[in-house]
Amino acid sequence: MRPGVAAAVIAVSLLVGVGIVALALADRRPVLWLLGGLAAVELAALAQVLVAVVVVLRGERPDSAATFAGYALASLLVPPVGAVWALSERSRWGTAAAGVSCLVLAVLTVRLRQVWG
Amino acid sequence: MAAPTAGRATASGPGRLLVLVYGIFALSAGARAAVQIATRFSDAPVAYLLSALAAVVYVLATVGLARSGLRARRLALLACTVELVGVLTVGTVSLLVPDEFPDATVWSGYGEGYGFVPLVLPVLGLAWLRHTAPDRRSREGR
Numbered sequence: 001m002r003p004g005v006a007a008a009v010i011a012v013s014l015l016v017g018v019g020i021v022a023l024a025l026a027d028r029r030p031v032l033w034l035l036g037g038l039a040a041v042e043l044a045a046l047a048q049v050l051v052a053v054v055v056v057l058r059g060e061r062p063d064s065a066a067t068f069a070g071y072a073l074a075s076l077l078v079p080p081v082g083a084v085w086a087l088s089e090r091s092r093w094g095t096a097a098a099g100v101s102c103l104v105l106a107v108l109t110v111r112l113r114q115v116w117g
Numbered sequence: 118m119a120a121p122t123a124g125r126a127t128a129s130g131p132g133r134l135l136v137l138v139y140g141i142f143a144l145s146a147g148a149r150a151a152v153q154i155a156t157r158f159s160d161a162p163v164a165y166l167l168s169a170l171a172a173v174v175y176v177l178a179t180v181g182l183a184r185s186g187l188r189a190r191r192l193a194l195l196a197c198t199v200e201l202v203g204v205l206t207v208g209t210v211s212l213l214v215p216d217e218f219p220d221a222t223v224w225s226g227y228g229e230g231y232g233f234v235p236l237v238l239p240v241l242g243l244a245w246l247r248h249t250a251p252d253r254r255s256r257e258g259r
Contacts, residue, residue, distance in 0.1 A: 066152045070151075074145065078144075093129075094133050
């Protein structure tokens with residue numbers, strides 16, 4: 001894992017997650033902004049996993065490979081699956097759920113760094 | 118529309134957020150239990166079997182809350198109750214007999230490894246089920 005990459009992913013997911021939760025609190029639902037933010041979060045997750053794959057191919061290994069792989073897979077699945085589930089409810093609660101799925105990526109990224117060792 | 122006896126849908130409104138969090142716990146508890154059991158089961162069989170039980174309970178609660186109807190509501194009620202009893206029991210036992218829990222489960226220390234969300238979640242789940250429950254008066258027709 002590259003600490004810089006993880007920090008960038010955490011920054012993007014926190015920024016977008018907090019922004020979306022703020023929109024939910026204000027009871028606003030700008031769909032294009034939501035989709036753009038969620039896409040940025042998913043791209044960040046994808047970039048992070050690609051970097052991890054490259055690092056592993058170069059010979060470095062996480063302390064627990066199976067756990068790391070599990071978190072990596074979860075980090076790719078949570079933003080899109082969470083977003084679809086969240087945005088299919090047209091209310092502030094749906095919007096809030098989309099924000100929370102971004103915040104979960106930040107938590108998963110922290111765990112990814114810990115599991116790498 | 119759901120039948121009047123089924124109460125309000127548990128997956129809409131705040132329920133949308135609740136089901137999301139339950140789904141994430143189902144995923145993370147399931148993955149954690151799978152890795153623990155596959156790679157080092159003999160280290161702490163009790164803890165790892167409890168991890169697996171917790172994962173099953175989270176999956177059932179997620180399904181029960183996400184679906185509508187009376188059967189789904191009963192499933193969610195059962196799962197949230199088992200979850201609350203589980204987190205309180207495992208939390209207490211893990212503090213009293215830490216030797217049995219050399220590796221943490223989701224419910225160890227009342228879920229302290231997960232920001233105590235495992236302790237709060239079943240309470241919210243039960244409160245939400247109660248809030249959306251079918252109105253007894255209308256069902257009995259006075």
